[in-house]
Amino acid sequence: MSPATPRTRRLAVVGLATASLITTLVAAPAAADPPDPAIDTGDPAAVAAASVTPSPPPEPATITNPVSSPFADSYADPAVLRGRDGWFYAYATSDPLVSGGEFGLMHMARTRDFADWEYLGTVFDDATRPAWAAPGSFFWAPDVRYVNGEYRLYYTVTDSLAKPGADPGIGMATAPTPAGPWTDIGRPVLESQVLAEAGATAFDLRDYDGAVNSPRELRSPELAATESARAAVPAYQGLIDPSVLADTDGSLYLYVGGFAGGPHVTRLDDTGTTAIGELQQIAVSDRYEGSYVVQHDGAYYLMVSAAGCCSSVASGYSVFAGRSDSPFGPFVDAAGVPLNQSRAGGTQVIAANGNRWVGVGHHAVVTDTTGQDWMVYHGIDRNDGWLNEPGGINKRPMLVDRLDWIDGWPVVNAGAGPSDGPEPGPVTGSALGITTDDPASGRAFRALTGSFASVPDDDGDAGQVAALRPGRRVPAVAVARELLRGENRVEADVRLAGADAEACVRVDGLRRGVEVCVDGAARELVVDARPGGRDVTAAVPERIDLEGWHTLVVTLEGDAVAAELQESRLGDPIARAVADVRRGGGVEGLLSLTARGAGADLDNLSVARLAEGPTTRVPDPEVGDVTYTQTFDGSLDDVLADGWTLLGEHPGLTTADGALSWPLTSGDIAGANGAGPVLVRDAPAGDWVLETDLELDLGTDTVRNFQQAGLLVMADENFFVRLSSVAIGHSRTVEFFTEREHQGVLLLGGHLDGPPATEITLRILRTENAAGEQLYRSAFSIDDGVTWRWGMTWTLPAGTDVRIGLQAGGGATPATTAAFEEVRIRDAA
The missing domain is CATH 2.60.120.560 (Exo-inulinase; domain 1)
Structure with missing residues (x-):
């Protein structure tokens, strides 16, 4: 200016x-x-x-999540735009709209106030379906914009006719109104690309069956393609989840990418129909997808979803943010940690908080007439995770919550997380x-x-x-x-x-x-x-x-x-x-x-x-005094004599130099036949905090899936939560993982946080809600407890008997050893 x-x-x-x-x-x-x-x-x-x-x-209308319930059982990967007709339009991925329904070639609905909705139908039908997409292709994650006087819908085509195998690319359709009719431009805006390092990530699109989408454990051997079939096609980069940004110089940018290769950005030409220039990576692979960029107070904010979207009630999906003075990055979090490095940062925007919602993410942002921002996203009811049969399509309805800006960072409901009761919705009217x-x-x-x-x-x-x-x-x-x-x-x-x-x-x-x-x-x-x-x-x-x-x-x-x-x-x-x-x-x-x-x-x-939103975040939990400490100055037998029990094979486990020295093996408690080593004891009564100081050198950048060590809260071998420093593909992360059964299906999923460090303190806070359900929330510190990053909350049923302790494993190569300095139990404040 x-x-x-x-x-x-x-x-x-x-x-x-x-x-x-x-x-x-x-x-x-x-x-x-x-x-x-x-x-x-x-x-x-x-x-x-x-x-x-x-x-x-x-005055705002009163909304209650999921806002899509009047017309849909599932409405995943939502995008939103206000049309020139004054209606707000929401678009969703191509999953079936209702239980027992067919896949829908993406969906459209509209509202005046985010409380009352009208379903409008699908974006495409059999006659208008993009001809360059393979017959079995899915259509994911629409992003809708108004550019150069027309409505644009960008979306993922998971498989094209032009190349063998699942080769995701980005398509675009135009329409004279936000309700359509939508006409595909006849070619990709960004075509698929072979992954530069096949096998170097934790996620391979060749293993995808349409029901799950996770960087790790969900790819069961039953769903994976045979080795011969895999060898016949290349591994493609995960060019999914498009989002477009217009800048003050008129430039158009396309943000795209997921776990297989990581989120990237590229320029679009002035027509917005062709990607030009090189793809530039902006966040680490194997952790982030679902990029969405907004400008706020002169800065660019990249918000990305972390972990697997679709492990049903075990989904730890959540949203993190980074900030930059350029649309190309580098994007760093509130602590200055870059998102595009092996030990990636990210300032948490939303995560599960212990109410009915888990798997919260893949979002868009809309502003109401008071200037208040709102996050439109999907979530999964932790008691109702399947759209149809157990083990099939995840049920992911659309949610809307207030997006606040506090101390220069976006956060949902001032840090309280997703809502599950009546709340004032966006203001869409006018005074005067x-x-x-x-x-x-x-x-x-x-x-x-x-x-x-x-x-x-x-x-x-x-x-x-x-x-x-x-x-x-x-x-x-x-x-x-x-x-x-x-x-x-x-x-x-x-x-x-x-x-x-x-x-x-x-x-x-x-x-x-x-x-x-x-x-x-x-x-x-x-x-x-x-x-x-x-x-x-x-x-x-x-x-x-x-x-x-x-x-x-x-x-x-x-x-x-x-x-x-x-x-x-x-x-x-x-x-x-x-x-x-x-x-x-x-x-x-x-x-x-x-x-x-x-x-x-x-x-x-x-x-x-103007909206008068909160200026301070919901405070982080406080913890009480230490009530129990297990040191490792003596022998392993001394530890076991103090009420601890070893389960699983644990070669080389010993005490040395005042620490529990634990060589990592390929054993892992995760999975139906998980037999990884754990060291556990009975949990104390009531609320408590479990902590440990861990030293684990997992290096950076190289692939060493899924070496890890950390804390464990275990009901049994197939029902537990654990908090670990872990290697996933190129990334190093702090994973709050769970394994549990839902309607006869064993599920595995986690919340991915970071950055970890070689020396890290891990913490799990245990509380109860009014129904007596047990809430377990993660936290970690990499500066000796001076600052803490609090994560998501997993829920266990009331009355569940658990044991608590330590676990390590997930991979024996390269050789490395975890050292636990001590285990502490604190009172919950």
């Missing part, structure tokens, strides 16, 4: 128009009425507006009596000069729009009948009626004023917050046609006014300008809409008080 010369002509015209308003608004209050201290009593127009009884502020999707209807505005009329959008899908047209020698000015007070967010879809036209939002009539304009002649977004001073401008990218619809957002907050011009209204502005308000005061007064030249059309106009 840059300063420009004063626009005195504009100020003079609008100022004159405001003065003329004195005779057109309702009368001022009687002299006996006490003056409103917010009103400049020297301005009769402001006093007149202040006398109008304020319309009630917009404005009919959002037909702004010129009703009595919210009065045309002062020119005309302000409700007309049909004959050239698009917006429905009724407000046509703001100047007179022969005067601009069009429409003024709100009510006074604007306090910190507000003003938003409108704007379409210039000519290339040289201009449309503005202005607040004045009090002690201060501000004007934000879309200037077609200069191709600029202009903020004028200092009458008689210099404007702040931002260039509109050349590929943008201002005679098409774009969203103008004006935020009046504190001592600043911020303006953004957006295409998709999804946190990716194409122009942004920020200015300080004159004399350090707030902006309040009369709201007016103006147009010059050929005029402008406006739609989806809203005015709402």
Whole structure:
């Protein structure tokens, strides 16, 4: 953005128009009425507006997760967009919509308020299905955008006709409305690519059967392809889960990729239909997928889902974030740890919290009319994980929760995690009596000069729009009948009626004023917050046609006014300008809409008080004093005599140098026939905290699946949770893993956190909920307990008898030894 010369002509015209308003608004209050201290009593127009009884502020509907339950049993990998018709549209992956249903070639639904929904059908049918996709291909993870005046749907095709085997690539379809009809462009935007290091990851698409999608244990031998079949086709990179970002220079970026190769970014050409340039990796493979990038306060935030989406009630799926000053990264977490390294970081955005929801992730972000962000994502009910038969398709309905920004980082419900009861939903309406999707209807505005009329959008899908047209020698000015007070967010879809036209939002009539304009002649977004001073401008990218619809957002907050011009209204502005308000005061007064030249059309106009979200996170759990310590200064027999029991084969296990020295073997407790070594004792009664100090050198970058060591809470050999430092493919991570049976199917899954370190302290907190169910939450520290990263919560039934202790194994090559310094039990605070 840059300063420009004063626009005195504009100020003079609008100022004159405001003065003329004195005779057109309702009368001022009687002299006996006490003056409103917010009103400049020297301005009769402001006093007149202040006398109008304020319309009630917009209220949110009450929503309850899963919000998709009125029309769907499952609605996975959701994407969301507000159409120009004012509806919010949600799209989902190609799983069946309901139990017993057929795969649906992706789904569409819409809502006005996120409480009441209407199912619209599938994106494709047999006649419109992309011809370049193989007959057995799935269609995953749609991402929807509004680019260059049309709706775009990007999606994963898991198998193309062009190459042998499962070769995922990214397709795109266009439509004149968000409800379709959708037409595929006839080729991939990004075609499949062979994995550079076949066999060097923990996940191979050749093992995929359509029911599971995990980086590790879910690929059972029964589901894996035979070795001969595997050898006949290459291993492809996991080019799945597309997401598009538009930037302020007009560039379009495609984020794509999952466990097989990792998340990447590449540029798209100006048409958005072809990937150009090289794929650049932005996060480690074998941990992350489902990339989604937004801009916030001038930075780029990459949010990615970690672990397996689809291990039913054992899914530890969750979302983490990294931040960068470039769309290409590097993205680092709140502690400065990069996401694209073997010991990857990531600041947790959402994870299971012990209520009904697990497997929470693969999300999109939408902003309501107050400026509050919301996460739209899927989850799995921990008591109802299958859509059809046990062991088949996961049941993943759509959830919506508040996304807060605290200390510069996104977090769901201030860190409380997914909700499972009634909550206030997104605000989608407007104050000042404005009919959002037909702004010129009703009595919210009065045309002062020119005309302000409700007309049909004959050239698009917006429905009724407000046509703001100047007179022969005067601009069009429409003024709100009510006074604007306090910190507000003003938003409108704007379409210039000519290339040289201009449309503005202005607040004045009090002690201060501000004007934000879309200037077609200069191709600029202009903020004028200092009458008689210099404007702040931002260039509109050349590929943008201002005679098409774009969203103008004006935020009046504190001592600043911020303006953004957006295409998709999804946190990716194409122009942004920020200015300080004159004399350090707030902006309040009369709201007016103006147009010059050929005029402008406006739609989806809203005015709402800025959201006042939480400024502090939900506090991390506190722990109590140490009540038990097991040291390893003596012999292993001394340990066993103190109430510990060894299970499984454990060659070389001994005590040495004050630690329990445990050489890793290939034995692993995980799996139906798991026989890995464990050291356990009875758990204490009530709530407690289990801790250990672990030294385990797993190196970095090389593949040494799945060497690990850590803590264990075990009901039996097929029902347990464990917290480990573990090697998965190229990544090193802290995994909070579970094995359990659900409706006759043995399930394995985990929550992936990090970064680990060679020396790490692991912690499991045990509490109970009101129903007596046992809640186990993970945490770890790599700085001797100075700071802790708290993870997700696994739940065990009430009354479950457990033993607690240590475990190690998962792989014998290369040789390495875990050293446990001691085991501690604390009181839970």
